[in-house]
Amino acid sequence: MSKNPLTLSAPTGKPFLEYQRDFDFPVSAVFQGHTDPDLYVQWIGPADLSTRTDVFEPRSGGAYRVVQSAGDDAEYAFHGIFHSVRQDEFLLQTFEFEGYPDIVTLEYSTFTELPDGRSRVTGRSLYPSVESRDEFLGNGMEEGMSDGYNQLDELLVSVAAGR
Secondary structure (H helix, E strand, O other), X not given: OOOOOOEEEOOOOOXXXXXXXXXXXXXXXXXXXXHOHHHHHHHOOOOOOEEEEEEEOOOOOOEEEEEEEOXXXXXXXXXXXXXXXXXXXXXXXXXXXXXXXXXXXXXXXEEEEEHHHEEEEEXXXXXXXXXXXXXXXXXXXXXXXXXXXXXXXXXXXXHHOOO
């Protein structure tokens, strides 16, 4: 378990969730982990899934499509549009899991520099309904996010060590 756990809040009766995660790395490294396709595929989602990008254009107006797969040949794809990308500061994008078509979320991520070369990611995901938010949560979203951010920690250690 990471010494910097994910904090996730899903207020009762509200169609959004908020999260926060600290990292022992500068904001530039954490932002790069979110926007460099070669790094992104190494950490996003649960550890037991492999990931590829079909499209990944992290710029304002750019698109993305990411496909994850398990050993049973099942594939899980999600896609969206990057609406605003501000280097080392902010990402605003849509997210649509292809397994739940027509449920599009609007996701905000803010990257903040902390003392001693540390950083924080805070975010909000806005869903079309409380029910759709709860369905994502009920299908392991929090665990997947936590696993992913723990993997990002490990990846950033490797990148910092020059591996």
